[in-house]
Amino acid sequence: MGKAEGALATLSLFLAWQVAALAVQAPVLPGPLAVLAAFVQALPRGLLWHTAVSAWRVIASILIAVGLAAPIGLVLGQIKRLDVVAAPLIYITYPIPKIVLLPIVLLFLGIGESSKIFIIALILFFQVLVVVRDASSGVRPELIYSVRSLGARRRQLLRYVYLPACLPAILTALRVSTGTAVAVLFFAESFATNSGLGYYILVEGWGRLAYPEMYSGVMAMSLLGFAIYLALDWLERRLCGWVQLGK
Amino acid sequence: MIRVENVSFAYPGKEVIFQSFSWQVEKGESWAIIGPSGCGKTTLLYLLAGLRLPQEGAVLVNGQMVRRPRRQTGLILQDYGLLPWATVHQNTALGLTIRGVREPQRQAIVTQWLARLDIAGVSAQYPSQLSGGQRQRAAVARTLALEPDLLLMDEPFSSLDALTREGLQNMVIELGIESILTSVLVTHSIEEAVFLGKRILVLPLPPITQGTVIDNPLAGQLRYRGQPEFYRTCERVRQTVERVGHDGQG
Numbered sequence: 229m230g231k232a233e234g235a236l237a238t239l240s241l242f243l244a245w246q247v248a249a250l251a252v253q254a255p256v257l258p259g260p261l262a263v264l265a266a267f268v269q270a271l272p273r274g275l276l277w278h279t280a281v282s283a284w285r286v287i288a289s290i291l292i293a294v295g296l297a298a299p300i301g302l303v304l305g306q307i308k309r310l311d312v313v314a315a316p317l318i319y320i321t322y323p324i325p326k327i328v329l330l331p332i333v334l335l336f337l338g339i340g341e342s343s344k345i346f347i348i349a350l351i352l353f354f355q356v357l358v359v360v361r362d363a364s365s366g367v368r369p370e371l372i373y374s375v376r377s378l379g380a381r382r383r384q385l386l387r388y389v390y391l392p393a394c395l396p397a398i399l400t401a402l403r404v405s406t407g408t409a410v411a412v413l414f415f416a417e418s419f420a421t422n423s424g425l426g427y428y429i430l431v432e433g434w435g436r437l438a439y440p441e442m443y444s445g446v447m448a449m450s451l452l453g454f455a456i457y458l459a460l461d462w463l464e465r466r467l468c469g470w471v472q473l474g475k
Numbered sequence: 476m477i478r479v480e481n482v483s484f485a486y487p488g489k490e491v492i493f494q495s496f497s498w499q500v501e502k503g504e505s506w507a508i509i510g511p512s513g514c515g516k517t518t519l520l521y522l523l524a525g526l527r528l529p530q531e532g533a534v535l536v537n538g539q540m541v542r543r544p545r546r547q548t549g550l551i552l553q554d555y556g557l558l559p560w561a562t563v564h565q566n567t568a569l570g571l572t573i574r575g576v577r578e579p580q581r582q583a584i585v586t587q588w589l590a591r592l593d594i595a596g597v598s599a600q601y602p603s604q605l606s607g608g609q610r611q612r613a614a615v616a617r618t619l620a621l622e623p624d625l626l627l628m629d630e631p632f633s634s635l636d637a638l639t640r641e642g643l644q645n646m647v648i649e650l651g652i653e654s655i656l657t658s659v660l661v662t663h664s665i666e667e668a669v670f671l672g673k674r675i676l677v678l679p680l681p682p683i684t685q686g687t688v689i690d691n692p693l694a695g696q697l698r699y700r701g702q703p704e705f706y707r708t709c710e711r712v713r714q715t716v717e718r719v720g721h722d723g724q725g
Binding site: 393469 | 521524526544546548549550552553554556557558559560561569570573574601602603604614617621627
């Protein structure tokens with residue numbers, strides 16, 4: 229997407245919002261200009277801090293999920309005997325909506341940071357695990373043979389073949405699941421906490437009937453998701469130059 | 476240089492491909508292996524490369540049993556051999572990087588081979604941006620940069636158009652590969668086998684116990700293609716392939 233197309237899409241969105249606000253004519257739906265003004269005012273008064281807390285939680289979750297799922301996926305993709313054992317387990321657990329486990333996670337990990345990060349990481353873990361396993365097992369044997377013939381051992385195969393082969397799949401999986409991660413973040417921050425955008429939207433905005441503040445929080449959360457998406461897009465362009473050639 | 480001694484091999488759950496198969500290659504010889512589709516040509520190459528191990532018997536190179544890929548054996552495959560995520564330069568340097576050759580020396584070797592194979596101009600490009608011929612030149616550069624003493628080639632030019640294929644076959648001769656190395660070329664092209672292989676091994680359909688060897692001393696000369704003797708040898712090889720394809724063991 230080019231800059232002009234992006235600007236046009238944003239403008240169209242704001243225009244539709246303004247039309248809806250004018251049609252509704254109620255405090256529950258302020259126009260975009262009012263929200264933008266509230267957003268700018270709210271930033272130094274706590275919104276920036278809440279955004280930073282949410283960003284930390286979601287970024288930590290992404291790093292933990294990738295750090296655990298990528299090596300396991302690589303191993304499962306390469307060692308068929310292990311995959312045969314693990315595949316039914318993944319097949320059964322993958323479709324479980326992980327968010328329903330939140331009460332159990334809270335019981336075990338408490339209401340602090342770890343429970344929120346754990347539940348988001350758990351959701352991302354399965355997304356990354358499955359795509360890395362498939363990408364790893366999909367590496368052509370001829371490629372492995374040719375690199376082995378150059379003298380590569382397992383560690384070097386991992387570095388020069390498997391990791392780069394799986395990287396686009398990892399980034400795509402993360403990009404696809406960014407929306408889910410931020411949605412779960414909102415849910416996890418909506419109770420038993422006093423920080424994060426979920427808290428800000430529900431307690432500081434909705435709970436006090438301060439609608440412009442509430443929308444400021446919604447805007448911040450949207451921007452957070454968008455920023456993560458853009459960062460992953462940038463990483464793909466930077467690290468997977470050869471993939472871009474095919475697009 | 477290569478001794479294949481009573482080798483038996485079958486892929487798990489599949490029919491036997493080699494049954495007590497023996498074969499010998501002397502140092503400096505250039506061999507071409509040809510045979511009907513699915514006869515096990517590529518499998519034999521993988522056994523020589525140490526990428527597959529025989530269930531019985533042994534493959535020895537320079538008297539050493541091959542249990543894993545040898546450092547001095549180069550392998551060039553039909554396709555898929557280059558890393559799609561690495562540029563031509565990075566691909567050419569890969570073997571040197573894996574073997575821990577340091578940067579100034581590595582750079583010098585890579586630059587020399589890219590220039591020699593006429594692909595220096597595309598060194599920053601990815602394989603998907605190259606023509607088939609350029610890709611195979613890069614694969615050849617990557618392998619020869621390691622200065623192998625044994626070169627194994629698995630249908631290296633088969634996916635190319637006729638003119639590019641002939642150009643690369645000429646390149647193999649111009650580089651003097653057949654005179655400085657021991658080389659084994661697997662091909663399904665009779666003309667390629669006759670042009671490049673001073674000795675030609677014709678394999679029958681499995682289970683293979685022995686092959687038919689055809690001597691072809693004029694191979695390895697650019698002028699050979701087009702001469703009456705070239706066509707006579709092609710015809711002889713064709714008849715042998717057809718015979719072993721129908722009758723089994725040569």
